[in-house]
Amino acid sequence: MLDLKFIRDNIDAVRLNIKNKNESADVDQIPQLDEKRRSIIQEVEKLKNLRNVVSKEIAQLKKDGQNADDKIASMKDVSDNIKRLDDELRITEEQIYQVQLYIPNMTGPDVVAGKSAADNQIIRSWGDEYKKEVERNHIDIATDLAIIDFERGAKVSGSGFAFYRGKGAKLERALINFMLDYHLDNHGYTELMSPYLVNEKSMYGTGQLPKMAEDMYHAQEDNVYLIPTAEVPITNYHYDEMLPNEKLPIKYCGFSPCWRREAGSYGKEVRGFLRVHQFNKVEMVNFSRPDKSWEQLEILLSEAEDIVKALKLHYRVLRLCSGDTSFASSMTYDIEVWSPGEKNWLEVSSCSNFTDFQGRRANIRFRPEPNAKPEFIHTLNGSGLATSRIMVAMLEQYTDSDNCFHVPEALRKYTGFETISKND
């Protein structure tokens, strides 16, 4: 959410930003609604002041045993007017809020205006030496090794769901544990294991609602949502809180499955693990002072890169253009690994600075100095990493011509085995 005062003072920039982000929000009605809001406040507060003063006079008169009927009668009208104006104010503020909810975060200074993924900037790439030519993609390999079962996933749950089986399941667990341990041991994170169902308020707090309602699984009976990312519970962990300045930045990481309906995305990149309704991810969340958040974003990105490097996978880093930068994000870096089977880049991490956008929605603040006014915190998060596409790249990268998968060095102490072959 953007600050109302900011919108009022920067209406043109806000309008341009909406356009650059391919969003639609009718910001034009804000100035007059805000004007109306303020004039109502001034009027109603005058009346309330009058009411307070006269009420005290009435109390005094009664205490002195005198008659106060005249004053009470004269206040009746005032009271009715207050009620009417308060209603009007409430409606006006609700109208403003409903517009505000759909206004995206302002993009950061380094974000170029652009329409689509084609306009994203390539920042760097790494691990050229790990490129490899393969004939089979991850689906063939995994099916052949019987470590991932897409068919039965579809039978039991629907397309976009899969079973990990045998050594495949253990490999997945190894990957998750490796990533978590890496961040805990090397990057100073505190682990959070979170709820996977969250309430509506949390979804508004991080900005998934109201815009993304269609993309989430919703349990109507209890009005809770399956999380599309651990960002939601972990960021909202500090909902309505004042964070101690001396503890900043506060860094949490956590594993969770992620559920996404992916409504309307059929036909593209849906094969196998490329786009699924449920996948596993380790998420990193950072609560930062505003003056440090851009610096923290670079650190967060490097922490995610460390994982890909440790797995020795060829990857590149992109800075997303405005059109590709998500609703709540100010700036986002994507990490993409090379899939030899797809001959394409696959997104495995998104690292974003949300500035104060989520902090304002979720009311998470801190005090810059002991007696200073509270300010909204900056939040950042990044995948570190999503496993399904890492699994794609690993399977294609590390399976030899004899159809034997070699576990990457970094994962061996977690798997307890070094290879996976057909009859394991």
Next chain:
RNA sequence: GGAGAGGUGGCAGAGUGGUUGAAUGUGGCGGUCUCGAAAACCGUUGUACGGGCAACUGUACCGAGGGUUCGAAUCCCUCCCUCUCCGCCA
């Protein structure tokens, strides 16, 4: 799911219609005393919005939202949450 109790300031805890933004305690901050500290004593200690260049000032906030009333922390309704007991259950 059934029955009951409760949600007040950083925390604890008074307050059942009229100078209550809220007693009191405690914690925090500043000070006096002290070589220093403790104790004691004094002072101070919320947020949001509006107006004002500012000092300042107005309004609101006692779980949330409605209602009654000239006036609500206090009365009524709805919802949320916590706790206790019973039932069910991994």
